[in-house]
Amino acid sequence: MVHISRICLRKYGNFVDNLRLYVRGGGGGMGLPRLGGQGGNGGDVWVVAAKNMTLKKIKDKYPQKRFVGGSGGNSSVRALKGEKGADMEVLAPVGIAVTTDSGRILGDLNEEGDRVLVAKGGSGGSLHSAFEPTKGQAKHIRLDLKLIADLGLVGFPNAGKSSLLTALSNATPQIASYAFTTLRPEIGKVMYPDYKQISVADLPGLIEGAYMNKGMGHKFLKHVERTKQLLFVVDVCGFQLASKTPFRSAFEAVQLLTKELELYKEEVASKPALLVVNKMDLPDAEDKLAELKEQLNNPEEFSDLLPGDMIPKNYLTFRHVVPVSAMTGLGIDHLKSCIRQSLDEEDALESRDVLQEKLQALRLRSQ
Numbered sequence: 306m307v308h309i310s311r312i313c314l315r316k317y318g319n320f321v322d323n324l325r326l327y328v329r330g331g332g333g334g335m336g337l338p339r340l341g342g343q344g345g346n347g348g349d350v351w352v353v354a355a356k357n358m359t360l361k362k363i364k365d366k367y368p369q370k371r372f373v374g375g376s377g378g379n380s381s382v383r384a385l386k387g388e389k390g391a392d393m394e395v396l397a398p399v400g401i402a403v404t405t406d407s408g409r410i411l412g413d414l415n416e417e418g419d420r421v422l423v424a425k426g427g428s429g430g431s432l433h434s435a436f437e438p439t440k441g442q443a444k445h446i447r448l449d450l451k452l453i454a455d456l457g458l459v460g461f462p463n464a465g466k467s468s469l470l471t472a473l474s475n476a477t478p479q480i481a482s483y484a485f486t487t488l489r490p491e492i493g494k495v496m497y498p499d500y501k502q503i504s505v506a507d508l509p510g511l512i513e514g515a516y517m518n519k520g521m522g523h524k525f526l527k528h529v530e531r532t533k534q535l536l537f538v539v540d541v542c543g544f545q546l547a548s549k550t551p552f553r554s555a556f557e558a559v560q561l562l563t564k565e566l567e568l569y570k571e572e573v574a575s576k577p578a579l580l581v582v583n584k585m586d587l588p589d590a591e592d593k594l595a596e597l598k599e600q601l602n603n604p605e606e607f608s609d610l611l612p613g614d615m616i617p618k619n620y621l622t623f624r625h626v627v628p629v630s631a632m633t634g635l636g637i638d639h640l641k642s643c644i645r646q647s648l649d650e651e652d653a654l655e656s657r658d659v660l661q662e663k664l665q666a667l668r669l670r671s672q
């Protein structure tokens with residue numbers, strides 16, 4: 306049976322790792338000269354770290370990306386002291402640096418509940434200001450997800466992620482034939498002849514059910530969230546975690562990993578991704594690779610091998626599928642250039658978007 310309803314082509318760039326917002330504090334309220342009454346101060350704008358937020362959620366919920374504090378109340382005969390305007394809180398994810406447009410750091414959100422004041426409300430009119438209120442501060446700010454690396458290695462245990470990092474970079478992570486050798490991220494720098502450097506994070510292996518927090522899943526998946534792109538790594542010959550758990554072919558591993566990411570946060574599964582098919586030095590590897598490629602070209606048909614609840618909503622379309630042997634070094638140079646190409650492409654798209662946003666702002670201003 307073919308699962309026609311499933312979308313095979315994946316749109317890239319759904320993942321948002323930075324966002325530019327316009328923030329303005331509320332204006333102060335008018336003073337009342339006749340009775341010496343003081344207007345209320347305008348509301349401030351804060352960025353506050355909250356659980357389960359993503360930058361994409363902010364973008365979707367507030368397409369205008371404008372946040373303005375409430376105006377201070379005017380002083381009146383009945384209420385000589387005007388009321389303070391309401392503060393505006395922009396809920397943002399943990400792990401964010403808040404900066405001005407020019408890059409000056411306003412603050413960091415490292416834990417839930419952390420807050421950064423980004424625009425102060427104006428002062429209410431009072432004796433000092435001849436009872437005239439002032440406007441609130443207005444500026445553009447940027448929310449930047451603090452990335453641990455450009456690329457994150459995603460795979461089941463023993464796929465050879467740490468071996469791959471060793472082959473690609475200057476890092477020397479621990480490598481062993483048992484599962485969960487890697488327990489925390491280790492970053493390696495991939496060097497290019499033109500001195501460009503790309504950082505790659507070796508991450509702990511995921512297991513089925515990671516999205517439900519199996520095997521410290523959430524802790525591990527959190528790291529995946531903080532990389533720009535994903536480098537899936539599978540063993541060309543497949544994988545079995547333990548004698549009691551089912552054997553998974555390379556194709557099944559790809560779909561199961563995609564599903565885990567999707568169930569954790571759909572946005573994470575929509576990052577640009579490359580697939581590394583490792584251990585090409587093993588016997589029969591070429592045949593297995595050919596089979597995998599055929600399956601990836603026609604995932605609906607071959608997903609019948611998987612239980613229904615393990616089929617991802619969207620099949621990933623990998624930018625590159627690269628066979629390598631982390632052990633012998635086969636294919637590593639080609640992989641390096643694929644990685645470079647993929648990141649360069651994304652940078653070009655991003656600069657185009659920023660340029661368009663700036664042009665749009667100029668047009669609006671000149672109207």
Ligand SMILES: Nc1nc2c(ncn2[C@@H]2O[C@H](COP(=O)(O)OP(=O)(O)OP(=O)(O)O)[C@@H](O)[C@H]2O)c(=O)[nH]1
Pocket residue numbers: 460461462463464465466467468469479480481482483484485486487488508509510511583584585586587629630631632633
């Ligand atoms: N034949 C062969 N074995 C490999 C290759 N790459 C890795 N291995 C072996 O596979 C085993 C696991 O390698 P690791 O690099 O530790 O795997 P990992 O994905 O980092 O594993 P975890 O940290 O446990 O998630 C080790 O015994 C490696 O020697 C390869 O290209 N060919």
Ligand SMILES: [Mg+2]
Pocket residue numbers: 466467468479480486487507508
């Ligand atoms: Mg490892």
